Every structure is written in structure tokens, then in C-alpha cells.
Amino acid sequence: MDANGGVAICFFFAFCTRYVESQSYFRMGTNTNAAEAMQFLREYDREASGMCYRVTMSQWKFVTNITEYNRRRMVEELAISSKFERLSWRKAAAFDSTRLSDHQSRRQLAKIVQSSRAALSDEKFTELQQVISEMKEIYNTAKICPYGQKPYDPHIPRAPFQGSDFQDLPIQGYQLANQPYQHYQAYTESQEYPNYCDMQLDPEITRILAHSRIESELLYVWRSFRDKTGPKLKNRFMRYVQLANQAAVATGYRDAGDQMRSTYEDQTFRTSVEEIYNQVSPLYKQLFTYVRRRLVQRYGETSVRADGPIPSHLLGNMWAQNWKSIMDLVMPFPQAPNVDVTSEMLRQGFTPLRMFQMAEDFYTSMGMKPAPPEFWRSSMLARPPQRSVQCTASAWDFCNRIDYRIKQCTEVTMQDLISTHHEMAHIQYYLQYADQPQLFRDGANPAFHEAVANAATLSVYNLPHLQRIGLYQNKTHDPYEVSMNFLMTMALEKVAYLPFAFMVDQWRWSVFEEGVQNMNHRWWQMKLRYQGVIPPTPRSEADFDPGSKYHVISDQEYIKYFLATVLEFQIYEQLCLVSGHLGQLFECDIYRSREAGRLLSEIMQPGSSKSASDIIRTMTRGKTNRISPEALVKYFRPLELWLRVQNRDEPLIGWSSNYHDVALFSQQSDGTSNKAYSLRLLLILTICYNILK
Structure with a gap:
């Protein structure tokens, strides 16, 4: 072309x-x-x-x-x-x-x-369900070998390791610092990893990406998991696209992406979402620029170019969507603590049950409904002994207006304390709209359930609340430094996530609209444009890297997570306003505020019987009926000001890409050199962006 x-x-x-x-x-x-x-x-x-x-x-x-x-x-x-x-x-x-x-x-x-695919014939409807089921099975059973254990990829370099590479090993590992690779390999095989190829995404691969600082190991697990998923999934995904489009057309839509977007009841939905992204992009670019500099300091300019995109395996996550795991590399004030009350919870003798009781108290203190007896009798709040269970935290509505449960293998950690409050918010949502017809027992749009649950946990995360419930006392460190560390942690989780959450469905919709040609190329094209992320190794159309994301192959829309992340701050700000909070938004605690409880109930009770625009209009007392990122930007403004100071000497805020970056995922065509092809591609991308902006 x-x-x-x-x-x-x-x-x-x-x-x-x-x-x-x-x-x-x-x-x-x-x-x-x-x-x-x-x-x-x-x-x-x-x-x-x-x-x-x-x-x-x-x-x-x-x-x-x-x-x-x-x-x-x-x-x-x-x-x-x-x-x-x-x-x-x-x-x-x-x-x-x-x-x-x-x-x-x-x-x-x-x-x-x-939203149904039932317009398909019986045979094709069954086939579609079967294809999705097969893709899930391939994904969930993908396993790789431990790093350095055969079979392995001989092309991955094995460099000598530095002392800091061993920061996450048991204490014996420190004795091997700066020793030859063979010593490290012998140690890890005998002490840490099983002697067979049985490492799954969760927990082993996820843990390595989060905690290892050995670049070659990060590259190995990043590529190995994609090798075990993408090639097996590609043909099935292509058939899924074909069947989903046929179902959508038979229902009266242009394609399956059009059908997915219809649930948002917004004729200009794509334009609206892009406008939201453009408003949060400057904040993301400030964060990106600061993080890139720290990664250059850690890995060197041979791995991360000082003004370029970031190789995705260095950001602590399989998809570079959440950067919290590299907080140790980017912490604004290392001498001040990063807020984690796990040790205090253990000191006070917390149990999973006590954590859930504390979460229930958070909502009842605002005048909201207590969990019914069935919840406490039937929920799985800790890992049961002697049976296999699926531990991902989730809240369940059994559709009979009586039975509500949570499934969570709770451990006494701060992260699980936040998770209990999040899942209990879903239970509260179920209780609030229980009197609605079955079809209306859901959020006002697909983003609302997550947004409401996260809005509540924004209050639980913060320092004033943790002090209020006796889990945190800061008497020795500078409050400003502690606050900046806290906001950086939140930004690595929330702000870093926004471009990824935005681009997943941009890619998916383009596949539904334009066909399955060059799917992998388009995936990396969008990751480069929106995230500033590139693959750490060349990728081809045989790889199908979108298949490494479960939501893509399991037929779950993703734009709702982008909107939910923005909407949670909008809801949180309104809760803080009615509770009478004064001061910085990130310091607001709505605990024990009856006014905040009443507003939350107003948001939850209609379920989906009202449109999202009606709910937002009620929530903001008529000021707007649109999802707005203004509250998110306001929440992180103190951190953004700090980032601007840190980045003041940077020649570029954001990233520039060159033909080497694009060539990592672009293929030669019609005898044209990679360099010339990539330059033309960059020109086309720029023109497209300006046209669609």
C-alpha cells in the first residue's frame, strides 16, 4: 500500500x-x-x-x-x-x-x-460459542518453561547479573551476586523453580514481570507466553470475528463493534471517548517521560532510548497496562515510606472476616444497607482447605433478591483490604437495585459497576482514612513526600492504565470494520501511538500479540474499563462535595458521611432503568450529563506539577518514534525497504490522526 x-x-x-x-x-x-x-x-x-x-x-x-x-x-x-x-x-x-x-x-x-448474538443460525451460534470456549481453554492452559531451563530460546542473550538483580530472591541469592550465569541458573533451578515447564500467567509469570529486574529474563517470559498463545489463537479469532460480524449485521448493526458500542446509548460515542482521551493524554505524557528517564537510569540507553518509546517488557506487567510493580524504580522520595499498612494489620491480628466486617462498616456508616445473613453464611472469604478453587476476587448476584456472595481467597494485606471494599461495593450495588426488573439489575452502562466500586475505594486508599481507622500513623516523615509517593503509586495504577484501556477496543473495532489483515501490525501501531510502547523484539503477523490479553479472546469489551477509570474520579468528586470535604481531592474521606451515602444510593438504585446520562445529570445536580475527566486531572494535579518540575530539562515530553521502532512490527512489502516503508507509515499515521482528531 x-x-x-x-x-x-x-x-x-x-x-x-x-x-x-x-x-x-x-x-x-x-x-x-x-x-x-x-x-x-x-x-x-x-x-x-x-x-x-x-x-x-x-x-x-x-x-x-x-x-x-x-x-x-x-x-x-x-x-x-x-x-x-x-x-x-x-x-x-x-x-x-x-x-x-x-x-x-x-x-x-x-x-x-x-446485545445478543442470537440472530445467527443454530449451527453458527453454537460454533461461535465453541470458538470462544476453545480460545479461553488455550489461554488458560498456556504454560512456559522457567528462564534458563531447556527447552529455551537460544537467541536470548544471557548477560552477567548485577547485585541489584537479586533483590527479590531469598537471602541465599545475595551471596551469588556478580557470579557467573551458571551459578545463578543452578541456584534458581534448585531453589525457586520447579524442574518442569509448568509456569502459568498467574501467578508465576506475573510475579516475574513484576519483580525481576533482569532484562533478559523479562524478555524471555514476555515472549514465551505470547508464543504459547497467539499462534494457536489467531485462526480461531479470525473465525470469531467473522461470526460476530454476521450476528451483528443480522441484528441490524453495521458490524460487531457497532453492536458493542450500542449499549452506551450515545450516537457520537467514539468521538466522545476520543475527546476524553485527549484531555488525559498530557498527564499521561508527563508520567511517561518521568518513568522513561528512570528506566534509562536502570537499564541504560541501549535498552531504552532517552526520547523514544518504552519496550513493553520493562514496565512490570505483561501488557504494560499497570506500572505499580516498578514503583521501586520511580518512587519520588525513596527516603519517605510508600504507604502499605500490611504490617500494621498483621500486628493488630486482622483476619479475612474482620476485613470484610470493616468493609461492611464503611458502607453502613454512610447509612447504606448491611449485607444480608445469606452473604455471611454462603460467601467464600478465604481459601478453603483440601479442595481446588478459583481465587480471583468477585462479587456474585444470584438473581433472587436474597442471595449475594463474594468469592475471594483473602490474605491479610493492604491490597486485599482494598479488594474487600471494592467487592463489597458491588454487593451494595446489587442490594440497592434489587427491586428493579431482572433486565435493569445492572449498571447504567457497562462502566458504572466498576466506576462506583472504585470510587468508594479511592476513599479507602488514602492516608486520612487509614489514619482514621487506626492503621497508619505518620509522625516522622514529611507529609508532602509521603503524599507524592502515594500519588505516584495511584498514577502508576490509574493514569498509566488509561491509554491501554482506550486502545484495546480501538483495535478490536478496527478489526471488525476493516477485516483481519495485519491485525498484529495494527495492534502495535496503536500501542505505539497511544501508549508509547513498542515490542522488545520483532513481531510478525504470525505472532498475534492481542491474543495475550484475555478480554480480547474471551469476547469481553474493554472500553468500559477506560470509561470506568475516568468515571470513578467524577463520582468520587461528587461524593466529596456533598460530604463537605475541603482541601485536596486525593485527601477526601467519605467514611461516615450520610450525605455521600444518599448520593451513592441515588446512583445505584435505578440500575440500568435510566440512561447513564440521566444518572450523571442527577449525580452532578444538573451540571453535566457526560463522563468527564476533569476530576481525574484535579486529583492528580499536585503530582502533575511535581512531574513538570522533574521533566523541565527533558527535550521531549512524550515520545518520538523512528523507523527502527516501527520496523519492529512492520513487514516489507513489494520489495520496499523497511526504512522507506516505515517512514511512509509514520506519515500516514500522522495524517490519519489529524483527520480523525
């Missing part, structure tokens, strides 16, 4: 995007009998609640007691639920909802129709 062709394509898709967003969302049926429609919705509410209970219970039994019998029972219930979904879709799609006088009934019918 030449540069002129690229520009033409950019103009074409810019036009198509604006055109499609002006269209109505999904087709209507021909049945105009309003009485029949109302009767169908009453029956659906009863039957869907019962079906939801059966499926949720079967899933709960499996994840809290992983046996083959429980797996089969869960699969059976999911198959029945799938048939119910298809039958319900056909009935709902037959009605012309515009003929219903009741707005809530029209809204319920739309919810049944708009």
Missing part, C-alpha cells in the same frame, strides 16, 4: 465512522400488539431470574470446588441458558417496540435484542 492509498483509506474510514454513528441502532419487528409485548416481558422477568439463578449457582459450585462433575453441570446449565437466550431474543425481536407507550418496556425489549 502506498502513501496515497493510505491517505485515501483514512478519509474513507473517517467518513464511514461519522456516517454510521448517525444511523439508528437495531432493527424493529413487525408485531405491534402492545398487550402481547407486556405479557412477554412479565414472563421473561420471572423465567430469566430463575435461569440466572440456576446458571450462577452452577458456576459458583464449580469455581469454589473445581471438579469434573461440577464442570459438567455448569456446562449443561450454560447450554440450557443459551437456548433460553435464543428463544427470548426471537420473541423480543418480533415486536415493534416503538409502538409501546411505556418507555421502560421499550427499554427492556431493546436490552434483550441489542
